[in-house]
Amino acid sequence: MNTDYLDAVEINPAGPATACIIWLHGLGADGHDFAALIPQLDIVDTLGVRVVLPHAPQRAVTINGGMHMPAWYDIQSTDFGCEQDSAGIETSAGQLRALIQREVDSGMPAGRIILAGFSQGGAIVLHTGLRYPQPLAGILALSTYLPLADSLAAQASAANRSVPIMMAHGMQDPVVPVMLALQSRDRLAELGYTVDWHSYAMQHAVCPQEVGDIRAWLLQRLEST
Numbered sequence: 001m002n003t004d005y006l007d008a009v010e011i012n013p014a015g016p017a018t019a020c021i022i023w024l025h026g027l028g029a030d031g032h033d034f035a036a037l038i039p040q041l042d043i044v045d046t047l048g049v050r051v052v053l054p055h056a057p058q059r060a061v062t063i064n065g066g067m068h069m070p071a072w073y074d075i076q077s078t079d080f081g082c083e084q085d086s087a088g089i090e091t092s093a094g095q096l097r098a099l100i101q102r103e104v105d106s107g108m109p110a111g112r113i114i115l116a117g118f119s120q121g122g123a124i125v126l127h128t129g130l131r132y133p134q135p136l137a138g139i140l141a142l143s144t145y146l147p148l149a150d151s152l153a154a155q156a157s158a159a160n161r162s163v164p165i166m167m168a169h170g171m172q173d174p175v176v177p178v179m180l181a182l183q184s185r186d187r188l189a190e191l192g193y194t195v196d197w198h199s200y201a202m203q204h205a206v207c208p209q210e211v212g213d214i215r216a217w218l219l220q221r222l223e224s225t
Contacts, residue, residue, distance in 0.1 A: 005102060006095050008054040009035050017050035019112040019222050020103045022096065024054065024121025028069045031055045037206065041215045047222050052099060072120045080145060080180060089147055093128040110134035114221060119176060123147045129163060131155050138164040138221040140214065143176055143204055146184035153191060165195045166217045168210050170202035
């Protein structure tokens, strides 16, 4: 079995973990990026949630002059729907699946695992979660879009056709345009998915109101599974 898991920041409850969130950061960041947010959600010890915040591998990013940085896949154009790095996306999806499998192998049911991600990380959790062969507890996609959308209908897993999805986006996002996120939401709806959509007066970030909405959504997911 492959045990070359991505390095990650791990936040564990004092007692046994009864649920797990695997949370992917955005382009150029690392697993520490959302570590400070986790205490604000107040879910680790109160609900027994283990949080895994993996670091993306270093890779060349075309849109940034070929500079090497933490990235889940290459971006070749500001038009995210054009010339998508399908190989890079699938490589990162495989690394995320390995982290899910590690949790399952440790005794955590897939139905108690939530995938979360911001920007590029959100794209990877949408891509991976909707194709994952076991039912998951939810997918949290922040300031992001649905990559390789044209392949989803053929590749979607029946096990996650009804997976709870929360998408949140800033209305003034200059990095991932809100229209792209809305198109992704609508595409998911066309395919039969239900998306809990939230928008905020912010740019490419996370705001306090959003943190409250994320916490409420997580509580609903973790208390209902």
